[in-house]
Amino acid sequence: MKKSKVAIVAYEKPLESVRKVVAFSNGMDHLPAKAKVFIKPNIVFWTRATDFPKWGVITTSRVIEDMVILLKEQGIDDITIGEGTVMRKPGDKETPAHAFETLGYRVLKDRYGVKSINIFDRSFEKIDLGKGVVLNFNSDILNSDFVVNIPVLKTHAMTTVSLGIKNLKGMIDTPSRKKCHNTHPEKDLHFMVARLADKMPPMFTLIDGIYSLERGPSFDGRMRRSNLLIASSDVLSADLVGAEVLGYQPSEVQHLAHAAGNRGRPYDLSDVEVVGKSLESAASHHRYDFPYNKDDTLPLPMEKMGIQGLSFRKYDLSLCTYCSGLIGPALTSIAFAWKGEPWDDVEILNGKVMAPTPGKKKTVLFGKCMYQLNKDHPDIQEMIAIKGCPPTPMSIEKALNKAGIKVDPAFYKNIEQLPGYFLKRYEDKPEFDESFFRIK
Numbered sequence: 001m002k003k004s005k006v007a008i009v010a011y012e013k014p015l016e017s018v019r020k021v022v023a024f025s026n027g028m029d030h031l032p033a034k035a036k037v038f039i040k041p042n043i044v045f046w047t048r049a050t051d052f053p054k055w056g057v058i059t060t061s062r063v064i065e066d067m068v069i070l071l072k073e074q075g076i077d078d079i080t081i082g083e084g085t086v087m088r089k090p091g092d093k094e095t096p097a098h099a100f101e102t103l104g105y106r107v108l109k110d111r112y113g114v115k116s117i118n119i120f121d122r123s124f125e126k127i128d129l130g131k132g133v134v135l136n137f138n139s140d141i142l143n144s145d146f147v148v149n150i151p152v153l154k155t156h157a158m159t160t161v162s163l164g165i166k167n168l169k170g171m172i173d174t175p176s177r178k179k180c181h182n183t184h185p186e187k188d189l190h191f192m193v194a195r196l197a198d199k200m201p202p203m204f205t206l207i208d209g210i211y212s213l214e215r216g217p218s219f220d221g222r223m224r225r226s227n228l229l230i231a232s233s234d235v236l237s238a239d240l241v242g243a244e245v246l247g248y249q250p251s252e253v254q255h256l257a258h259a260a261g262n263r264g265r266p267y268d269l270s271d272v273e274v275v276g277k278s279l280e281s282a283a284s285h286h287r288y289d290f291p292y293n294k295d296d297t298l299p300l301p302m303e304k305m306g307i308q309g310l311s312f313r314k315y316d317l318s319l320c321t322y323c324s325g326l327i328g329p330a331l332t333s334i335a336f337a338w339k340g341e342p343w344d345d346v347e348i349l350n351g352k353v354m355a356p357t358p359g360k361k362k363t364v365l366f367g368k369c370m371y372q373l374n375k376d377h378p379d380i381q382e383m384i385a386i387k388g389c390p391p392t393p394m395s396i397e398k399a400l401n402k403a404g405i406k407v408d409p410a411f412y413k414n415i416e417q418l419p420g421y422f423l424k425r426y427e428d429k430p431e432f433d434e435s436f437f438r439i440k
Contacts (some may be wrong), residue, residue: 003273004237008245008282011210011227018066018206018229024276025231027204028074031146036078037071038144038201039064039114042151042167042208043083045218045325046099050420053432055223056213059150060436061104063208063229067148068112077113081105082140084119084170086177086321088390093118104439124173129195132187135176137199146202149235153209153226154216155246155288158317159193160253162217163242164205164235168196174322181320183352189317194258197235205238206231210436212246214286219419220328225431228282236263237272244269247285302335309343310334310405311357318352322390323367329415330366330396333407337400346403349374356380362403367391 007024011017022028031037041059045052064081071079085096096118100106108114117140124136141147151167159166169177180192197203209228215221230245232238236259240250250256251267260267269279291300296314298307312334315327327350345361352369356379363380365371368389374380386399397412426432 003271004232004234005273005275006230006232006234006237006241007275008241008277008279009229010277011229014062015066015069018063019070021206021229021231021276022067022070022204025204025233027206027231027233028070030202030233031071031074031076031204032202033075034078035076035145036143037076037080037146037148038141039067039079039081039148039150040141040167040171041081041083042162042170043085043096043099043103044162044170045419046085046095047416047419048095048098049416051423052219052419053223053422053426054219054434054437055211055225055426055432056152056154056216056221057219057223058103058437059152059208060210061439062436063150063206063210065104065108065439067150067206068108068114071148072112079112080115080117080140080144081108082117082119082122082138082171084138084172086325088322088325090174093121096120103437107439119171120173127199129198131191131195133192133195135179135192135196136173137176138171138173141171141200144201147200147204149203149205151205151207152211152213153207153228153230153242153246154213154221155286156217157215157288157290157315158189158319159255160248160288161239161243161246161256163207163239165197165239165255165259166193168200169193172196178320178322181318181352183318190254191258193255194262197259198262200235202233203235204231204233205235207238207242209242209245211432212284212286215288215290218325219422222287223426223432224284224286226284228277230282236260236265240269240272241274241279244279245282245284246288247283248288299331302331302338305335305338306340307335307338307343309345311347311360313347313349313354316351316353318369319350320369323350323369326390326393326396327366329393329411329418330400332418333397333411334400334405336411337405337407344404346405348403364399364403366396 156162207230
């Protein structure tokens with residue numbers, strides 16, 4: 001049985017470390033001459049309002065430029081970087097442009113002729129992935145000759161890890177992303193994500209682990225300097241190794257187990273050859289989950305604060321990206337609002353499947369999907385709806401105040417500044433170097 005090769009190398013020097021991992025993994029062996037190449041980084045979040053910690057959240061510009069240089073050395077002139085960053089305001093084109101500018105992609109254009117595209121400005125094609133899964137993918141990546149997939153080495157609160165396959169979720173349109181977060185008992189998020197790479201052109205996956213992320217996927221996770229690069233011409237093999245580096249057996253990551261089953265592959269590394277650094281020397285456990293109390297009715301830190309009279313049920317797989325980005329800020333504002341007096345038996349529901357608990361005095365329905373599901377539910381005594389898709393910050397503030405949770409209005413007025421507060425965790429820690437996200 002021929003084994004898929006996955007290389008693990010320590011990141012030590014610009015260009016040379018990426019060159020080494022590409023060579024060890026035979027990553028360029030299937031690159032066609034004069035190919036049209038599409039590079040997919042991971043820019044899961046961006047804001048123009050404030051600087052924020054990017055380590056382990058966003059693909060480093062260092063690795064992007066190094067990969068571009070190697071492609072140019074192979075005679076490749078047609079290179080496009082494309083991403084579909086989630087925006088709080090639909091139709092926001094300024095923020096993705098700001099991300100590309102800040103990360104140095106304009107320098108790549110001037111220096112190497114690299115194009116950068118926001119996929120929401122481009123066309124999509126309907127792709128049948130089998131088993132009833134039909135999603136709309138960006139046309140540029142589908143019509144390329146070769147894909148260089150550069151995710152970050154990170155965990156994910158819903159999918160356990162977010163690596164090469166999961167990174168391709170950024171190539172589908174908004175309705176398709178919401179479709180992935182469904183209520184089907186079998187065709188859930190894991191089932192859908194497992195198929196994202198199935199119709200891609202030939203692809204080389206390079207997992208950027210210069211920084212890694214615990215409790216990802218965004219800026220509120222815990223960032224580490226890991227100095228690792230993981231690469232393979234087979235995206236599933238890269239992800240299986242990446243999962244083990246993060247501390248998870250492949251069988252523990254449901255979308256990888258699905259993907260292995262779909263391909264007739266074993267649920268372990270028995271058909272994978274790891275070269276370079278040993279897996280044992282690279283592995284370090286990264287927690288993926290945000291801890292809740294035993295009943296999953298309140299985040300554990302909030303329970304330890306002594307908060308009473310509130311149930312804020314733990315997210316499930318049906319909670320889509322657009323609402324999930326607001327759950328953390330909502331919880332933070334509630335924690336700040338706690339003054340030691342129990343609230344009036346309030347329950348906050350989110351996602352697409354939660355049902356009200358009988359006997360609760362006030363039920364907050366967070367998001368359009370939750371409102372549509374439960375607006376006529378007989379167990380609701382007093383309904384407080386947050387109807388947006390996604391909700392606006394001000395609608396969340398209004399609903400919480402109506403529920404008797406007197407959040408600070410300044411918090412929501414300045415919510416765009418929140419990501420910047422997390423920078424304080426990394427002050428005076430020189431290993432967290434912002435220059436990795438610039439191109440000189």
